[in-house]
Amino acid sequence: MQLSSKKRIVIKIGSALLVDREAGLKEEWLNSLCDDIAKLVENGAQVLLVSSGAIALGRNVLNLPNRALKLDESQAAAAVGQIELGRAWAQALSNQSLVAGQILLTLNDTEGGAGRRTYLNARDTIERLLDLNAIPVVNENDSIATSEIRYGDNDRLAARVATMMNADLLILLSDIDGLYTAPPNGNPDAKLVSVVDDITPEIEAMAGSAGSELSRGGMVTKVEAAKIATRAGTDMVITSGTPNHPIAALQAGEPATLFKALPTSGSARKKWISGQLQTEGEVVLDDGAANALQKGKSLLPAGVVSVSGSFSRGDVVTLKSKSGAILGQGLVGYDMSEADLIKGAKSSDLENLLGYAGRPALIHRDDMALNPSHN
Ligand code: GLU
Numbered sequence: 500m501q502l503s504s505k506k507r508i509v510i511k512i513g514s515a516l517l518v519d520r521e522a523g524l525k526e527e528w529l530n531s532l533c534d535d536i537a538k539l540v541e542n543g544a545q546v547l548l549v550s551s552g553a554i555a556l557g558r559n560v561l562n563l564p565n566r567a568l569k570l571d572e573s574q575a576a577a578a579v580g581q582i583e584l585g586r587a588w589a590q591a592l593s594n595q596s597l598v599a600g601q602i603l604l605t606l607n608d609t610e611g612g613a614g615r616r617t618y619l620n621a622r623d624t625i626e627r628l629l630d631l632n633a634i635p636v637v638n639e640n641d642s643i644a645t646s647e648i649r650y651g652d653n654d655r656l657a658a659r660v661a662t663m664m665n666a667d668l669l670i671l672l673s674d675i676d677g678l679y680t681a682p683p684n685g686n687p688d689a690k691l692v693s694v695v696d697d698i699t700p701e702i703e704a705m706a707g708s709a710g711s712e713l714s715r716g717g718m719v720t721k722v723e724a725a726k727i728a729t730r731a732g733t734d735m736v737i738t739s740g741t742p743n744h745p746i747a748a749l750q751a752g753e754p755a756t757l758f759k760a761l762p763t764s765g766s767a768r769k770k771w772i773s774g775q776l777q778t779e780g781e782v783v784l785d786d787g788a789a790n791a792l793q794k795g796k797s798l799l800p801a802g803v804v805s806v807s808g809s810f811s812r813g814d815v816v817t818l819k820s821k822s823g824a825i826l827g828q829g830l831v832g833y834d835m836s837e838a839d840l841i842k843g844a845k846s847s848d849l850e851n852l853l854g855y856a857g858r859p860a861l862i863h864r865d866d867m868a869l870n871p872s873h874n
Contacts, residue, residue, distance in 0.1 A: 500736065500749050500757070503542060505667040507629075510536070511549040511657035513717075515674050516740040517587075518555035520565075524583070528743055529591045532672075535746035536634065537595035545629045547664060549637045549657035550588065556580035577641035588636045600633040603640035606656060622663055623813045629664075654717060658724035662731035665865060669728050670749070671721055672740025677756030678718060680705055695758045698726050725758040732760045772828055773868035775815040780808020780835060782861070783819045789826060792818070792869060797860035798829070800849065803842040810835045818867070827869035829862035 502508065512532070519525055536546050554573050557563075557580025563572060581603070589599040604621055628635045639656055654671060661669040681689040695702055706718040721737055728735040738755035742748050749755055784792070788802020798818070810816055811834050818826040831838065838861060841852050849857045 500752070500755060502539065502544070502668070502746075502750055505544060505734075507545045507547070507664065507666040507668075508539060509547045509549060509657055509661040509664070509666045509669045510746070511653060511669065511671045512551065512740065513653070513671075513673055514551040514555040516672055516745075517550065517552040517584075518559070520555075520559075523559050524556065524587050526587075526591070529587060530594060531743035532740075532745060533591040533595050533597070535744050536592070537597060539746065540597065540632075540634075547625065547629070547635045547637065547660065547666070548588070549653055549660055550584060551638065551653045552587075553577040553580035553584050553638055553641055556583040556587075574642045574644070581638065581642070584638065585636065588634075592634055598631075598633040599636050600628040602628075602635050602637045604637060604656065604660070605640050605644055606652070606659065618663070623811070625660075625664055626813075652720070654720040654724040655727065658727035658733075658735070661728050661733045661735075666733050669724070669733055669735045670746070671724065671735065671737045672745050673717075673721070673737055674739065674741060675718070675737070676739035676754040677737045678702070678705055678722070682707065691754050692756050693754070695725070695756060697761070698722060698729065698758065729758050729760050734758065734760045769868040772815060772830060772866065773870075775828060777815075778808075778817045778828060779810035779814040780806060780816045780831070781819055782806050782816050782829075782831070782838070783821060784826065785821060789820050792826065792864075792867070795864060797864040798862040798867070799846060799859060800838075800841040800844050800861050801846065803838070803861060806835060806838045806842055808835065810838075816862075818862070818869075825870060827867060829867035832858055832861055832863060832866070 517525055517529060539546050554568070554576045557576030557578065558568065560579050560583065561576060563576060568576060585599070585601045592599045602621065602625060625635045637656070637660055639652060657669055657671065676691065678692045678695065679689040680692060683689040692705070703722055706722040725735045735758040736749070736755050738749045738753060739745065782798070783804045784798065784802050785804050788798060791802065792798060804821060808816065810831055812832060813830055815828050816831045817828055820826055833841065837853060841849055841857070844852055846859050
């Protein structure tokens with residue numbers, strides 16, 4: 500599979516790949532994966548990791564009994580294991596001269612809605628980590644999660660992270676190499692499905708029922724993750740993470756299932772943006788910029804006449820024309836004070852004004868929902 504066109508890639512790593520029940524952390528494998536990650540980065544991709552393994556590592560350290568853990572035991576194991584997990588990633592990435600940044604989320608933080616502020620904070624922090632060339636390493640904040648920690652939850656978490664960060668591709672490294680037409684164990688007719696264009700009821704049926712989840716590599720939650728990702732415009736791949744250098748193996752043509760992003764998916768994000776009732780400020784555009792927006796362009800600082808309100812990067816703001824017509828809403832790329840500083844400025848002057856190389860758009864076209872009459 501070709502990954503060179505993918506600029507932002509989320510890789511989800513399951514516990515079983517990273518941790519051996521007896522021997523603990525699989526260091527050689529981890530180092531081989533980080534070598535692959537370094538190559539992706541060298542080729543210009545931004546890489547984010549969603550890593551499980553906290554509970555698996557913690558239960559080894561604490562010598563917990565070999566049975567299903569109670570919730571509070573899992574949470575204690577996660578508290579111990581997360582430190583180990585963070586250390587392992589920091590070490591393995593630093594062997595490649597890469598820097599790890601740990602982010603612990605709860606699923607709510609990634610939903611928008613009630614958790615919008617933490618959503619924005621999470622998004623901004625991850626975005627800034629990427630700007631700083633660090634590799635975000637995300638896990639669920641298991642030790643204080645209020646609900647049961649469910650096998651496979653990190654599949655969903657990874658899909659949320661991928662859509663929150665507008666990733667091009669989500670790779671689920673798993674102990675199975677993809678989706679099969681029937682349970683592959685003891686079923687000689689079972690075939691790997693290499694491309695899924697649309698998640699139909701037939702595809703869902705192939706993933707099996709929740710009851711068989713564990714024995715089928717958690718395929719149900721993987722297909723759920725695929726729904727989240729593809730609807731928001733992110734391709735998703737399931738492939739086996741078992742061999743060393745699993746990403747290089749995928750690129751070299753190892754079996755995988757690709758769930759293709761839906762073509763209409765951009766609109767889901769735009770719906771979310773236009774659905775935000777409360778905006779944190781206003782941005783007034785000159786006529787040239789208002790026209791450019793209608794042609795599908797991003798909003799550059801040069802086209803901004805004035806800004807008002809109190810907003811941080813990632814907040815939703817209202818877009819207005821000079822005559823006061825409401826043009827739409829967008830997620831603003833700069834804090835209020837910075838936006839005020841660079842309004843009307845040419846792109847080439849941004850670095851001087853800001854003191855750092857800012858991003859060209861004040862509001863990226865993907866982060867903008869224009870009102871119907873202006874679309
Ligand atoms: N967050 C859990 C851990 O780090 C794992 C959940 C999952 O694998 O889906 O141990």
